[in-house]
Amino acid sequence: MSLPGNAMDSLSAALKCNIIPNQEYLLQGSVLDQYVEVLLHRLRGLCDNVDSGPESFHDHEICFSLRIPNTAASTPMPMSIFSLRVRRALDVSDTPYQLRYIGQQELGDKNRPTVVRSSIDMACSSTILEFLTELGCRIEFEYIARGYMFRKGRMKITVSKIFKMGGNKPESVEPISQSYLVELSVLAPSGQDAIGEDMRIFAEQLRPLVQLEKIDYKRLGNIM
Amino acid sequence: MERDIEQLNAALNAIKVLRSNVRSVFESVSNGLRADHGDEGKETKFIYELQELLTTVNNNLRDVENAVANLTPQAGPFSLGNTTYLSQETTQERQALYGQLVNSYKWTDKIREYSAVAGNILAANSFNKTYKTYSTAKRRKTTTSNHNVAPEVIENLISSIDRLFPDVTFTPNRPLVPNPIIQVSLGRVLKAIIAFKGLMIEWVVVKAHAESNDLWTESRYRVFKRITENCHAAMCHFHSPLMPELAVRSFMHWFHSYITLFSAPCKRCGNHLNSNLPPTWRDFRSLEPYHEECK
Amino acid sequence: MGVTILTQFALENKTGPQTVEVLSKRICALGAVQQGHFLVDCETYTSVPQLGHQRTVHVLHNSEQPATVFSLLDNGTKITALATDGLFDLLMMKMSQFYTSKKQTKAESKGLRYEIGDFYVKLGTVTVSSNYKGILVEVEYRPCVVPAMCWDLLKEFLQGFLGLTAPTNPPTYLQNRMQEVYTPIDTIHQYLEHFTMFRKSPGIYRN
């Protein structure tokens, strides 16, 4: 057995070789409740291996943020915010918590078919909530997502309903809107832009039921 | 029984008291007028005294009657046979006979008791040289198969063993209904996966808790590999074609002794480790821990 | 997954490499087989002052659990442990704005790894920012998960190869947890305890 190298060294080596999937390619859209059955039906036809029916999920997500007031006036942003998402499955037992860092959307050129953003995904033990709180994080918001997921090759399609957390009880949740969120995403090492084209073609096949588009969060922020 | 004897004692006491009081009545009557009666009105005093004495006798008599009424009468006549006449024996040398008689009675009583016990033990460990019985009455009993048993029977057996050991958890899992596979967790020490064929233990594999529940992959740890082998040996040892339930029960009893696998030192050498293994052997009878080399 | 005992070891008038040599000879004489190397490292990050009171995050890697990154967050009063995938390091880099690493405190224990029966024995040389600090001996008894059950057995094993200097009591960290199920994070706790000790007392084992 070879000498075990320093973990950090091997990590940076892996980063250099671009084998860590840290880029998320994403398209989003929504579908009204009454058409979701049609969409699911179509997805069953399009996706891999749905002979046993679509896989359902029921997750709880909490978004934490770590922020410090930036005293230096030279930086453009007044605050530096670092947000982390913790997600756990409510329907499947003994699954790990998922900790997720999602970076800013890459500016890139307009011709890119999908949103590309950096993403660090990791499974972690259940102490994560306590750990983040101790770390100085604050809970920003939380929600419940319930729906179905599909896969087509490397692509993952989730059709989910978002629920507001009503109080502390998990049963007293209420849906946020009359529609389902549809996401088409691929997690890949950076530089694999070809996958964006595949995603665009796949998204075409779901039209006009769902318009999967790259959504510019900054613009959304401006609207709100 | 206890109460009977108490009441009998009370009645005997009451009789004793009655007797002594009657005696004092006669005593005072026989003494007649005494000096302590004084001179004046000595007759009346004497009569008073006598009256008093007689009332106590009366009271005592009532007590006796009460006590006797409380006694439960012996059902039927209590016959002592010819020995009753012994009490009427007057010659000196023969009066000791009763005691001897009682002793010999005790003797025979004990002999009866012991022979019954011995008879049971002998019946259990018979000198039969074969399990096969040729008498028709018993044949029906022996032809019951241990391989093909109703699932409820096994279910009952397992749950009864489960109740026997509080620190052992049984998780039955039956892909094949008459031949269950159960998972036995021995505290936090180890777990065993046991496959039954009817009432017979057919396969055992011992593993650490964190390992998979697969029946065919053996443990990665040497201790558990060793114990797996010993379990197979025990399976052989406890195998009993006539009493399959007993076989399973005694196997489980033996297996339960592994709860001290890591904590108990070897009975013979007193050490925990021998060739880097804890005592992995448990004696079939005494269930004492030994190293493989020390047994 | 088994119970692990970590102990410091030193021999009079012997340098670190010599001590390791003596120990490895002893353990091989007992029938151990050398099975590669091992490495436990610890990097410490402290919060920037803007975040309020100071917190420390110790990020440890153990080559025995190569897919895991352990982090121990010390806020002064209690320690919160976290086990994650390997990508946690990447996250720490992203958090450099909030938590900064102190490179000079990087500690590691590395050396040879032996298997003897169901025991793992690791003879580690501890360095703090590449200065030699001492020897850490790790003994793991893998089949057992409750320290209280196998402490006597482990003691016997330790005495068998460390001689009289073997510990007679369980490590302080374990003493309150003897009846609980042992997890790899407990090993990490023990390492951290020893690393902080080594950091605080520089050079006393350098003889």
Next chain:
Amino acid sequence: MSVNISVEAPIENQIQEITYDGTEIYQPPLTLSESLAKYAQKIDFSKTELEIKKEELNEDSKSDTDSKEAFQSSLWPWDSVRNKLRNALQEVCVLADVLAIAKDKRYLVLDPVQQETLETKPMVQIYARKKALAGAASVLLAGSEKMKNSQTEAARSRTTLDFHIELLRLRQNWRLKKVSNTIIGDLSYRTTGSKYLQTGTFEVTKAEDEEKTNSPPSSPLPGSTASAKPTSALRVSIPSELQGVAYIEVLCQKDQEDLCTANLTLLGSGAPPTNPDMHWQQKLEAAQNVLFCKELFNQLAKEAVQLQAPVPHMVVGNQIMATVLPGIQLIIALRHSTSSDKKQQNPPPSKSDHDHVLEHSLHQLLREVHHKNTHHPFPHPATGPLGPSKKRMLAGPMAADRYELLEMTKTQTLLEQIVQQAQHFIMRMRTEYVLDTIAKEVKDPLITSHWNTLNSPTQSCVKIHISTHGYDAVCRTPLIIHVGEKSLKCICRDGKVMNMSYEPQELRDLIFCHINQHQILAVQALAKTMGWQALGNSNHLGTGTVEPLGNASSCLLSSPTGDRIIAVRCEPSTDTQVSVAHSPRQDFFPSRLVTERKWEHLGGQFRDVRLDKMEGRNFLHKMELLMASLTSSS
């Protein structure tokens, strides 16, 4: 209703109906008049005229007598008929006479009688005729129209309609797509996870016209449609390399047998080779099977070349040879017979050697690979990455150690797995053989083996009990043997473990040693129940002749009073020896060395007992009798 037996009718009464309870309701039998009427009705007078005339001739001669009888028996069914005929004959005779007379024209002259003229209007007649003709014509036309319609209908339905229905059926079971003008189907396993490169495309066409004309189109008779039925309107054309029948043959054979199985000629058991008339479903299934077998073989061949085995695997042509155990080879061959080259194809060497179980395992293994290729677990929570298994997802947070992570990445190739299964198969067979032969050879202690009902493809277990008939409660020696892939493990009751290699001789020796030990132990246990005392025993006796295997074991027993001693010696190779000594010795002869009688208490000479001459069913029985006789005599 009871069954009526009819005298009149030779057949049973006709059944009118059968009620639900099964009773049959018969038509009431015909009365005499009814049946007469029925018979009379059956007579076709117009047809029988000639014959009757003939009959008339020979009937004439005896008609008188006949008729008399007939009159007497009016029951005669032909009565009225005959009367009618007779009347007719008379009339004809009269007519003939009249005509004969009239012909002479002497006695009789026939004058035409003036008919009363019908008022025939020619126009009306023409109209009437025209109308009648028009009616007939319209009927004919309608009929011809109908026939024409049905003809075209039939023609159309045989081609287009059938084709589409069949296509629909095909579509339900197979993947099809339309490429320009042709319909291409795919029978490969790619959608279920196969990564085999060979394509499995086939083309769907309409059945050609000539085939249609072959089947008689101009026969509207219902009988001929049945023969036209099996030809489907749909035709699938399969690439030539997928045609025919294929299967994977798995053989385990020894070196020397390899040679003699080469020249067997045998074919015919192979499934009917592709005949053109085969239904497309069967055809496609066969082709798919060919593809599957090819993939399987391809995969195995690839693995055989890549694997580093101690004895390298050989891939020659359509055959892979892997050494399972020394001297035993596993041969996996792809047998593919097509209609074209079926004559030159290698005949499979004797069918009986083919191991169906292993073949099935192979199929199963590849299907498992396919399944694994497609059935990736979904991550929970949903944001997790696709791909890693649930166990791998947990490895980080649960801090899996190196060993577990290594286990997760470990995969076995198909060939390795099948070789292991074959090894186990051979081991099991050998163990069975050894146990069975020993059980046959050794009669005295009975050897029973119980194979576990549960076993895995590479592990099984057998429990062996050595016991003596009639003494099974006295002593029983159980053994457990684990049969693995290349080794055997024997566990005794006392926890002793013996590991053995694949050589069957080792197991044989072991069992014999245990038989010996069993005999000695059983004698001692028996002695205990008889009140005898075991003075000593040894399982490995150092004295005596050297044994070819193991050591002899022995024991000494003394009688309750101590005056008799029995010595038993068991040797694995030879029989057991039993000797008896008396003490005090009965035969004392003063000699120069031993002069006094007191030395007789030392115990006498051991004298051999000839067991084979003794009474008793088996060794223990003989020993029991021996002990009993020696005890009672004292």
